[in-house]
């Protein structure tokens with residue numbers, strides 16, 4: 001298949017380009033598009049055979065359900081069997097934006113979208129191109145992140161092209177995304193809402209609006225394999241670059257010492273390593289190949305750069321990435337979740 005790559009002006013998306021992409025969606029095609037979190041790979045969520053194309057293009061296991069994207073919260077009535085009361089507050093404050101709500105589903109959504117679960121995940125993105133595209137398509141749009149399954153999610157069109165060129169109809173190029181990590185997935189089917197995946201909206205933000213929010217116990221646990229994750233996607237190795245990642249937790253000075261020791265040991269054994277540090281610690285690594293994720297004081301920037309950095313290592317033939325941890329508060333919680341998953345739970349406490 002020949003993939004059309006369409007550059008778009010995100011501040012003032014050209015109507016004819018959107019119209020064309022919307023038609024392709026309506027006719028059962030696959031369109032990758034920017035959202036504020038990461039790029040998504042969209043298909044008409046009410047068309048089972050179009051949605052099956054998403055799983056094929058990504059190489060995604062069929063038991064991992066998709067998020068349905070809408071441009072108008074009134075569409076919820078058609079897609080859900082029941083709207084939990086808490087949804088109204090959440091929608092008012094956080095939509096459009098990086099919050100996905102898991103709710104009881106209606107029969108308007110085919111089984112392939114929800115992997116036959118009795119719930120459906122829905123979000124309204126805030127990116128102007130995503131919103132306008134969904135509006136023009138006039139159908140709800142099922143869209144996972146637009147990467148090959150297992151790779152870090154795409155934060156610019158180049159990443160999508162690297163993974164999906166020749167496998168999808170259109171890639172809309174809207175430059176780099178803002179958040180850089182996926183949306184927060186919040187299950188509101190139980191009396192106390194549960195975060196199934198931390199993301200763009202933090203637990204602290206949610207709790208300030210609706211009170212207590214729990215975190216799915218399998219999330220940060222280094223023995224997560226022992227739990228059955230409620231969000232099926234969380235059980236797979238994810239966000240992984242080709243190199244092995246080892247993540248170090250502890251006081252920054254101790255972490256720096258231990259990482260330096262392992263780095264030298266690796267070099268002695270002919271293993272090419274690189275250190276993933278922060279602005280505050282980067283100078284501790286003398287004569288060591290190191291790059292910084294950004295400042296610990298500004299975890300939003302770290303979040304927005306993380307996937308890009310992980311992808312770049314693939315081009316450098318790095319064998320081992322020795323990564324520092326950051327504080328797991330606010331968006332830092334989502335950053336740590338992605339790093340832990342990318343490491344395959346290979347976490348060293350120093």
Ligand code: TXA
Nearest residue numbers: 037039040065066119120121144145182183231232233
């Ligand atoms: O920011 C995002 O959420 C991006 C952009 C494109 O919107 N999308 C995204 O989709 O990250 P994906 O497919 O890569 O991740 C969806 C996550 C998976 O972990 C999946 O298991 C979970 O949401 N999920 C989907 N439907 C669910 C459901 N009914 N119950 C529990 N988890 C669900």
Ligand code: MG
Nearest residue numbers: 144145146153
């Ligand atoms: Mg994904």
